[in-house]
Amino acid sequence: MIPRGIEVLWEQRDAVLSGLLTTIAITVVSALCAVLLGLTLFALLISRRRSVALILAWLIDLMRCVPFMLFCYMIYFGLPSFGIVVSNMTAGIAALTLYNAAYIAELLRGSFAALPAEGIEAGQAFGFHGSRLLLRIILPPVLLASIPMLGNQMVQIIKDSAFLVIIAVQELTFVANEVQATYYVPFASFVCAMLLYWVLCLAVEAGVRAVLRIAEARRCRKMPREGRFRPSGHRTVQILQGPPGACGYRSFGIGRRDGLHSRTLRRRQVDAAPLHQLARDPGQWRGLFVG
Amino acid sequence: MSDRELAHIRTRIGMVFQHFALWPHLSVLDNLTAAPLHVQRRPRGEVGEQAEALLRKVGLWHKRDTPPSRLSGGEKQRVGIARALMMRPVLLLFDEPTSSLDPELVGEVLTVMKTLASDGMTMVVVTHEMGFAREAATRIVFMDQGRVVETAEPETFFGKPATDRAHQFLARYESEKSRTQIR
Secondary structure, eight states: OHHHHHHHHHHTHHHHHHHHHHHHHHHHHHHHHHHHHHHHHHHHHTOSOHHHHHHHHHHHHHHHHSOHHHHHHIIIIIGGGGTOOOOHHHHHHHHHHHHHHHHHHHHHHHHHHHSOHHHHHHHHHTTOOHHHIIIIIIHHHHHHHHHHHHHHHHHHHHHHGGGGGGGTOOSHHHHHHHHHHHHOOHHHHHHHHHHHHHHHHHHHHHHHHHHHHHHHHHHHTTSOGGGSOOTTSOOEEEEEEOSTTOOOEEEOOTTOOOOOOOTTSEEEEEESTTHHHHHHOTTTTTTOOOO | OOHHHHHHHHTTEEEEOTTOOOOTTSOHHHHHHHHHHHTSOOOHHHHHHHHHHHHHHTTOGGGTTSOGGGSOHHHHHHHHHHHHHHTOOSEEEEESTTTTSOHHHHHHHHHHHHHHHHTTOOEEEEOOOHHHHHHHOSOEEEEETTEEEEEEOHHHHHHSOSSHHHHHHHHHHHHHHHHHHHO
């Protein structure tokens, strides 16, 4: 059965590819629209007009409590009751956009709540207000902190796009279902679809890692070499040497670096791989602490 | 007063925060130039020149591209002072600028502040550094429980305080100072 399934899928590769491209198109358009709408909702959520923020918070909570399938049905089958008739593709993209924009607004709000208030107070003290305060002072650190969570939400959009089969959008799950129903190869058909969804999610994860790497590289591009991010997996130990009793060290997890500097201390940075060797020669590493 | 009017007034009043409040997503140089460029809308060339001059003055030009997380406390506070000066304020506010710093770094910041004072900058400083207040201030405002208790010139305040509360405070300060000196 399985070899036949693979044979059938190979014969139907054009249809499978079409379904995959439809899924990619739906996901990209929905993700872009959801991020833009989510940013707008976030700006209103943190508004000082409490009534606006409160009403929006309720709407977002409502959206997060409704099953996506139900929401899809409502958009496609319910809106015509009010004279709004849209195609299944438009309804699907609208449902994905509205549904995920609520989640994105909430996760951005969470990142904002974790942001130290002093930076924002400093922005206000220097005359930033309104959209300038939001765009220059609030959004950059919020977005930087939210990149991994936004990546998760993109993966969620990819998976939610499979629900659009209920309104006959001819995306990947729809095509896989058609193939298995026509040729009786359910296992091969659905495993193929799963693998393709997995590849899409891997692409999103790779994109998130690339964005984080670019952000870190931009932060460190003109720093001294010892300050560079080291993604190689080595633990990096920063050792501060100085007079006996001098304080100061940091040990870091993989790829992380934090700073503790003093002009009165010299510092060196070494690989922690031979850490046990360093411990054997304490005289050389005066002031070393590892924790 | 509308937000816009308040923001306009704030552009003429510089503030230095207790916990530095540098913008973490910007380098040292970008921290200095952000407000003059995007709030005051001054030309980029002029802002760049002023930023370089101020960073050289506080001794941090070599760290212009460093993110704030990689600076020591004293360096962060000096950047904070330079950032406030970039706005060409008529008044500088300092909220306990040295209280978050270790004693080694307090001196760096106080030196910069004394230089500003000698250059004639109007400053309102909330501080517990009695020695600095005595040396640099033209007027002392002593507060307790959120209320102004006494205002006087430094010689008068430290030599012959008018109120009992100020007298009590200074007596405790002197005894603590002499106790730590004996140690």
